[in-house]
Amino acid sequence: MRIRVATSNLHKLAEISQILKPFGIEVERLDAEKVEVQHDDVAVVAEKAAEPLCARYGDYVVVEDTGLYIESLGGFPGPYAEYVYRTIGLAGVLKLLEGVVNRAAVFKCAAAICVGGGVKVFIGETRGRIAHTPRGTGGFGYDPIFIPEGEERTYAELGAEVKNAISHRAKAFKAMALWLVNTFK
Numbered sequence: 001m002r003i004r005v006a007t008s009n010l011h012k013l014a015e016i017s018q019i020l021k022p023f024g025i026e027v028e029r030l031d032a033e034k035v036e037v038q039h040d041d042v043a044v045v046a047e048k049a050a051e052p053l054c055a056r057y058g059d060y061v062v063v064e065d066t067g068l069y070i071e072s073l074g075g076f077p078g079p080y081a082e083y084v085y086r087t088i089g090l091a092g093v094l095k096l097l098e099g100v101v102n103r104a105a106v107f108k109c110a111a112a113i114c115v116g117g118g119v120k121v122f123i124g125e126t127r128g129r130i131a132h133t134p135r136g137t138g139g140f141g142y143d144p145i146f147i148p149e150g151e152e153r154t155y156a157e158l159g160a161e162v163k164n165a166i167s168h169r170a171k172a173f174k175a176m177a178l179w180l181v182n183t184f185k
């Protein structure tokens, strides 16, 4: 089985490939424009972006949207994580959290797949906290400042193998893989 992921983020694509490999699912990139709806919930963003792609490209097309929700900032940046990363960056986020004791945050990943003319959405969440300084060289995006629950090191320090075992993305895509394998076996 093969899925086609409509993403411009090659880090994301590589992680999804690694997560799905043990399930015998191959991953390919689909070069397609996505509609970006503004919504607090990444599940809605992913679903709405998938719908027109399903109509156009058919089954097994996937859209993945990820948000980072920082508790003491009222869920900021949430679904605007990409914009915030490009503008104020990690330094800007750390600045907003200067002197803030509650550093709890959650990464939420929504993976929407086209099947049988409809869209099915799978969610994965990983709770954690925001580090005081960026640490580590692995991964991408917010990985140097996100410490997953039960760990002392950031995603970027933990590296691909550990991240892909415990991440928000791993949980969403494992749920998708189990569903695909059970439905289309």
Ligand code: ITT
Pocket (backbone or CB within 6 Å): 006, 007, 008, 009, 012, 064, 065, 066, 067, 068, 080, 081, 082, 083, 085, 086, 139, 140, 141, 142, 143, 155, 167, 169
């Ligand atoms: P596509 O929409 O083309 O798939 P994107 O990079 O814009 O790619 P998202 O909107 O889902 O993807 O990502 C929002 C932001 O969150 C973006 O700045 C990413 O770098 C960051 N991000 C996503 N997943 C992440 C992860 O696993 N670890 C760290 N940062 C992540």
Ligand code: NA
Pocket (backbone or CB within 6 Å): 082
């Ligand atoms: Na995006």
